[in-house]
Amino acid sequence: MQTRPILIVGSMAFDDLEFPVPVPDADGTARTSFVDVVGGSATYSSLAASAFAPVRVVAVVGNDFPESALDTMRSRQIDTAGIERADGLTFRWKGRYHADLVNRDTLDTQLNVFANFRPKLADGYGDSPLVLLGNIHPELQLEVLDQIRKPELVVADTMNFWITGEPKTLAKLIERTDLLIINDEEARLLSGIHNLARAAKDILSRGPKGLIIKRGEHGSLYFDKDGIFASPALLLENVVDPTGAGDSFAGGLLGYLADHGTYDHATMRRAMLHGTAAASFCVEAVGTNGIRSLEREHVRKRVERIRHLTHVGEE
Amino acid sequence: MQTRPILIVGSMAFDDLEFPVPVPDADGTARTSFVDVVGGSATYSSLAASAFAPVRVVAVVGNDFPESALDTMRSRQIDTAGIERADGLTFRWKGRYHADLVNRDTLDTQLNVFANFRPKLADGYGDSPLVLLGNIHPELQLEVLDQIRKPELVVADTMNFWITGEPKTLAKLIERTDLLIINDEEARLLSGIHNLARAAKDILSRGPKGLIIKRGEHGSLYFDKDGIFASPALLLENVVDPTGAGDSFAGGLLGYLADHGTYDHATMRRAMLHGTAAASFCVEAVGTNGIRSLEREHVRKRVERIRHLTHVGEE
Numbered sequence: 272m273q274t275r276p277i278l279i280v281g282s283m284a285f286d287d288l289e290f291p292v293p294v295p296d297a298d299g300t301a302r303t304s305f306v307d308v309v310g311g312s313a314t315y316s317s318l319a320a321s322a323f324a325p326v327r328v329v330a331v332v333g334n335d336f337p338e339s340a341l342d343t344m345r346s347r348q349i350d351t352a353g354i355e356r357a358d359g360l361t362f363r364w365k366g367r368y369h370a371d372l373v374n375r376d377t378l379d380t381q382l383n384v385f386a387n388f389r390p391k392l393a394d395g396y397g398d399s400p401l402v403l404l405g406n407i408h409p410e411l412q413l414e415v416l417d418q419i420r421k422p423e424l425v426v427a428d429t430m431n432f433w434i435t436g437e438p439k440t441l442a443k444l445i446e447r448t449d450l451l452i453i454n455d456e457e458a459r460l461l462s463g464i465h466n467l468a469r470a471a472k473d474i475l476s477r478g479p480k481g482l483i484i485k486r487g488e489h490g491s492l493y494f495d496k497d498g499i500f501a502s503p504a505l506l507l508e509n510v511v512d513p514t515g516a517g518d519s520f521a522g523g524l525l526g527y528l529a530d531h532g533t534y535d536h537a538t539m540r541r542a543m544l545h546g547t548a549a550a551s552f553c554v555e556a557v558g559t560n561g562i563r564s565l566e567r568e569h570v571r572k573r574v575e576r577i578r579h580l581t582h583v584g585e586e
Numbered sequence: 587m588q589t590r591p592i593l594i595v596g597s598m599a600f601d602d603l604e605f606p607v608p609v610p611d612a613d614g615t616a617r618t619s620f621v622d623v624v625g626g627s628a629t630y631s632s633l634a635a636s637a638f639a640p641v642r643v644v645a646v647v648g649n650d651f652p653e654s655a656l657d658t659m660r661s662r663q664i665d666t667a668g669i670e671r672a673d674g675l676t677f678r679w680k681g682r683y684h685a686d687l688v689n690r691d692t693l694d695t696q697l698n699v700f701a702n703f704r705p706k707l708a709d710g711y712g713d714s715p716l717v718l719l720g721n722i723h724p725e726l727q728l729e730v731l732d733q734i735r736k737p738e739l740v741v742a743d744t745m746n747f748w749i750t751g752e753p754k755t756l757a758k759l760i761e762r763t764d765l766l767i768i769n770d771e772e773a774r775l776l777s778g779i780h781n782l783a784r785a786a787k788d789i790l791s792r793g794p795k796g797l798i799i800k801r802g803e804h805g806s807l808y809f810d811k812d813g814i815f816a817s818p819a820l821l822l823e824n825v826v827d828p829t830g831a832g833d834s835f836a837g838g839l840l841g842y843l844a845d846h847g848t849y850d851h852a853t854m855r856r857a858m859l860h861g862t863a864a865a866s867f868c869v870e871a872v873g874t875n876g877i878r879s880l881e882r883e884h885v886r887k888r889v890e891r892i893r894h895l896t897h898v899g900e901e
Binding site: 488500508544 | 685687780781782783784804805814815816817822824825855859893896901
């Protein structure tokens with residue numbers, strides 16, 4: 272069986288990051304403040320997914336985005352032909368993490384070239400069997416979806432901003448989504464229901480075959496007609512930078528699915544563990560340092576550690 | 587092999603409870619406010635544990651405590667000879683739950699007869715092989731422990747109030763504890779470390795062989811020298827009243843251990859699921875309504891549901 276290619280649309284960005292304690296850079300220097308860190312949802316997702324499958328990226332960067340970052344992607348079976356280099360500056364996000372490394376304040380957002388982003392699929396992208404619609408305007412997510420001829424699996428991410436601001440467009444997208452990935456607060460906001468089991472039922476009634484609810488350090492949940500799966504998170508001793516963890520999760524998950532070509536409940540359970548493992552590598556280093564050399568074997572070993580966390584033998 | 591008896595010391599109380607939405611009483615009437623609900627850590631723990639093992643309770647109640655509640659306990663292999671009926675009113679707690687059914691405000695606490703509680707072990711209690719030291723003053727927990735001749739397993743619960751207010755006495759208790767059960771915030775406070783993996787290591791270095799960190803709706807974690815186990819919580823559609831969930835967890839866990847008489851890592855994993863199952867019954871009804879008829883078979887069935895939540899087949 273051939274590994275299927277994954278089309279990923281999302282943001283590519285510079286992140287300026289502030290941490291509560293000094294953390295090591297790639298070269299080992301420890302500091303609390305990092306600027307021009309290459310990030311964005313498409314960057315994280317594609318780096319993680321490419322440990323398992325070929326990836327095609329649809330995104331936009333500015334004149335200032337380093338060619339070396341694109342070279343890194345190309346060295347990992349990531350097709351960058353769909354990454355438009357527009358005249359202007361790359362999207363920039365500046366954030367400060369709290370002491371818990373969970374909560375964070377956005378200090379600045381500069382849309383720059385992302386403000387006028389209209390996703391353009393490169394030649395051949397229209398036949399992509401797996402599609403990951405990263406967290407961008409649902410109108411753009413639909414625009415990408417319209418250009419895919421016959422997707423086997425459509426996965427979408429979204430956020431509070433679109434749930435509140437674009438409910439009708441988002442509803443259309445969700446109807447056409449096979450697998451929706453959101454966090455617990457987003458699930459509550461989208462459904463209007465606090466209880467997660469009931470919120471999940473409500474969301475599944477709106478179209479998607481599957482729903483993943485991410486709970487950060489508490490792991491994640493998968494819901495479909497065949498049941499519920501709970502993936503624990505690994506208990507890491509050194510969590511450094513949670514930026515991109517959710518996108519790495521989606522990338523690892525889709526990579527596994529693309530490599531298997533089946534999307535049934537049992538496969539989804541294993542895919543969840545692969546997403547969890549990819550995310551665990553992401554948070555152990557600043558920016559993409561934890562995942563840009565990620566190999567299938569690293570992920571597999573960590574999946575076994577995660578499985579062992581919940582293993583219960585027979586009496 | 588004979589099931590071992592468990593000695594449980596803790597509070598017995600009246601709880602006045604306020605909920606964000608109307609919830610059904612035992613007779614089906616729905617309301618948001620309940621008064622004189624029989625509660626307390628010893629009550630919840632002993633009801634849950636008695637689904638598996640004989641229980642001996644050491645506690646104090648006032649003149650106003652209903653004999654019928656003690657009759658219910660006695661009908662479930664709970665020895666109430668250690669429950670002292672003191673002259674005065676029973677300990678009373680009044681709380682109001684927030685909409686998330688997790689956070690709550692304490693509106694009133696009346697210690698009453700609990701203020702002068704000195705645990706007295708009834709005849710024969712001194713040979714108890716399993717001991718659950720519920721969340722009371724660590725001085726009293728030590729006083730009970732001193733009266734047990736040769737305990738096989740000493741389990742202790744505590745809280746922020748004692749961690750901050752009685753650190754030295756608590757340290758003595760923890761040193762003599764085999765298994766400490768606290769929640770995530772208490773683990774962080776006790777160790778002074780935010781990261782749970784490192785907090786657990788620190789706490790284990792203070793004496794206990796095992797540590798359980800409860801995370802409410804996110805499940806619980808078990809740490810010992812042989813590894814880490816993560817138990818998910820069941821995703822319940824109808825969470826009504828979380829009061830006593832942690833105590834029911836401890837009761838279910840100890841009940842399982844008493845029934846097996848081994849306390850190794852593999853047994854602890856199964857015991858954690860039994861605690862989780864007992865807690866899940868507790869939160870589905872007001873007060874002790876969800877657990878006062880709890881049978882071993884109910885728990886076993888739910889344990890299978892919890893196991894299935896994290897089950898991942900081979901590829």
